[in-house]
Amino acid sequence: MCEKTTGGRPGNLTPQTRSFIGRGEELDRLGQELDPGTGIARLVGVVGAGGVGKTGLALRAAARAEPHYPDGVWLVELSPLHTAGLVGLAVVEALGLSDRSTRPVTEVVAEWAAGKRLLLVLDSCEHVLADCVAFVEATLPALPGLRVLVTSREPLGLPGERVLPLDPLPVADDAVTLFADRAAEAGFTLDPADRPVAEAVCRRLDGIPLALELAAARLADLTLDQLSALLGERLPSRLDLLAARDGDGPPRHQTLRTAIGWSHELCAPLERLLWARLSVFAGGFCERAAQDVCAGGPLPAGRIPGLLARLVEQSVVRRRRDDPSRYRLLDTVREFGADWLRALGEEHTVRLRHRDHYRRLARAGCAEWNTGRQAAWCERTLTEHANLRAAVDCALTEPDGPLALQTVADVAFLWRHCGALREARHCLDLVLGTDAPPGPDRTRAAWTRGAVALLQGDLEAAANWAVRCADAAKAQGDPVAVVAAVYLRGGQLALSGRLSEAIEVLDAAPRLPVRRDALGAAQLQVRVALAFAHLLRGDDERARTVAEEVRAASRACGESWAGAFADGIVAQADLVRGDVVAAVANARTALAGHALLHNTVGAAMALDVLAAGTVAAGDGTRAARLLGIGERVWELTGRAQMDSPDLIATRRSHELRVRGEIGDRAYEQAYARGRAMPYEEGLDFAAQRG
Structure with missing residues (x-):
């Protein structure tokens, strides 16, 4: 993980390529609130019903405000979170902070942001509202240069919060313009003679932008009169179960769900089934994952690419702008699909398929980590972070202990090498706190827990896990696992300043053929730690010799993690030699x-x-x-x-x-x-x- 930039400036906003219609007054007001020269409040909330356009407005206003924030405008997407206590981690990830400490995340953010001027956009707060409140309460008072813009269905309720209620678009003006623009994307040109019917459609949909977009996408298959007639009919009875849960909710929310229900009703049966099953993904997904997770029963894997394309055409599924090979569901659309999945009685089954898909993905990544595919697996781990987190959460809530241990051992190993130390530590502590059965998974989990402790500077925990990993490796009877465990003890001694002891421990590890899997990577890290200990003790030539051995082994495997550290150690030895x-x-x-x-x-x-x-x-x-x-x-x-x-x-x-x-x-x-x-x-x- 690393700090991100946009156009050479700090921040992670992506360019907004789709047309933005209306909201001039709201944009001006937000612009004043986000301008440090005119805005008084440091916490601003855009609040409204689902589908009303909160995120789009916030992102447009944040992009306009970028010049006021030399240290960046940072978007934190909260919709993929399904577990309490992760908002701070999501902020750390969005900022690109590769934090290696054990301090509370609010302290990490506060230290990094001290003296900076930046804007945080916390998007979709409603389902993690308490966590958002706790994070803002802990950071905002300590950071005078920080402003926070939130989007939510309800305010955070903190003192000094300035709330902008967002209403639907005015029907006679902006709503019709948006409807016409999105209809044009579907290949339908709205003539002046069509305007009365278009206004009637927009009025039935209460001017809610998401409802308008879903309806406009239907003009690829329907005439405007047909669409208007369908929207004028009563909500189909088989949608009553889903609508009933919002029977006491705001009328506009019921209108949106009705509009989504109509879009759902007009889908073919297999399109509806795919929509429901796609709701289990967190953050985004690729076509291959959709096939693996969503196929089954009447929905064969071979049909999914075509059905997925149809859902994209209907604006139910969106392609990610930054990576067109990946897809996502808007929150409200995903919620509707999840409701339908529950109504079908398939939620548990499909979530287990999702868990198993990402469990297999992580296992494959660990099996190939010490190879030329290492960089590709790093990128895959970062891209699929939200789905891997969801798979781990599912595994930890199921009664299958060995499967949970396997899932966590594999995912946490990848997270340790790709910067997600805190989440790796959290899930490892949960799974290793139980009576984990002996075997390769427990050994790898214990090794990863100790390796996380080393990177976080928690040397007491590292010493503890070094012993537990060594015991697990001996019980397993795998010589390579025994060598891997040496890394934890030797690394802990080296970082404690006990260099002679560290060198003795590390140098005594048997030199076995290097494997291509996760423990093979640990074999190389034993030798890297040895070279590093020699370097710290001042034995530069011995450090060079060991590091060059690691470089050769690294290149033979095709990996980069250990090899890059070896290159750095050789460079330091070059300096001592005078070979600049x-x-x-x-x-x-x-x-x-x-x-x-x-x-x-x-x-x-x-x-x-x-x-x-x-x-x-x-x-x-x-x-x-x-x-x-x-x-x-x-x-x-x-x-x-x-x-x-x-x-x-x-x-x-x-x-x-x-x-x-x-x-x-x-x-x-x-x-x-x-x-x-x-x-x-x-x-x-x-x-x-x-």
Whole structure:
């Protein structure tokens, strides 16, 4: 995970490519609220019924407000969350903070955002309202430069919150314009003579934007008169069960559900069934996943691509703008599908299919992690994060302990290597707190829990899990698992400053053929830890020898995680030798490997070495800028130089050398330029030859 940018600026908003109609008054009001020069409230809520256009309005207003927030406008999508307590984690993920500490997430966000001016957009708060309230209460008072814009069906209810109630579009003007625009997308041109009928349609749909879009999409198959006639009929009796739950709700919400119900009613039977089954996905899905999860009974897998395309044409399913190979359901549409799935009595069955699909996905990722497909699996893990989380939640709530252990062991291993340390720790503690049966899954889960503790600097927990993992590996009887367990003990000793003991433990691990799976990756990490311990003790040549062995093994496997760390260690040994050209080249190679896997800690370490090599090559100004870039990256991890006194002292020595070369004023200027660069821009600069 890494800090994101949009157009070279911090932030993660994607360009809004679809036409935005109406809402001029609301946009102006939000613009005033979000302008620090005119807005008084630091918490602003856009509140309204489902489908009324809250998210679209908030994103449009946030995009307009970007110039006021030099540290970014950040969208936090909350709709994929189904478990309490995850709002803070969702914010950390959206900000791209690769936090490696065990502190509360509110502290992590507050530390990173201190002194910054940024806007957080918390989208779809209603189902996690209490968590949103707790997060905002904890962060907003501590961060004067932070503003929060929320979208929800109800206000957060906090003091000072400015609420903008969002009503449907005026029928005679904006609603008809939106309807005509979306009808044109369906291939239907609205003539002036059609306007009275179009107005009648918009009036029946109460001017609710989502209802209008769903109705307009139907003009690919119906005439306007047919659509109007259908909307004038009574709600079909077989939808009464779904409508009944909102019988006491706001009339406009009932209108929206009625409109969605009509769209549902006009779908073919298999389209309706697919819609219902798609509701189990969290965040998004691809066609292959839809086939695997949703096929069964009257719905064969081979029919799903065509049915999916039809649902896209009808605006029931949306393609993601940033990745057209992935699909999503809008919240209200997904809720309707979930209701229908329950009415069909299929909810539990399909959720188990979803769990099993992502359980198999994670198992395949672990089996191939130590291969040339490692980077692809990293990207897949990040893309499917919400679905993997949902699969883990499902596994933990089912009575099948061994299956839950397997699911968590695989998913948490991938999360540990892809930056989601907190979620990995949470689910591992849950599954390992039970009487986990002995075997490969328990060993891998214990190893991952210890490895997470090492990265978070929790050395007491790392020592505990080192013992438990070693015991599990011995009970399992797998020699490679026994070697993997050595990494935890040796790493814990090294980070505790007991370098001689660490080297003795790590060097004693048997040298077995390197496997291509998760434990094979652990084999390489044992040797990386050994090289690192030699380096910290000052034995640079021994560190180089071990690191070069790791590089060779890494390249033979095709993996990058361990290999990039080995490249960085070789670069540091090059510096000690005085081979500046090789040091810079190897540091850049290390940086490229870490960037490939979004390994923020590795990238920060490589930047420190690259800065040292750059000043040794005579370019102090560029070195100062690299140190500034590195400081920003370390900031994302929450633990500068991994809290290692040796690494902190080494970085300080680099800084003093650069200051001595170019002077304090030139250093501060170049350092500030580097520190101001967003993550990706900074890495691109570092990758260039000076």
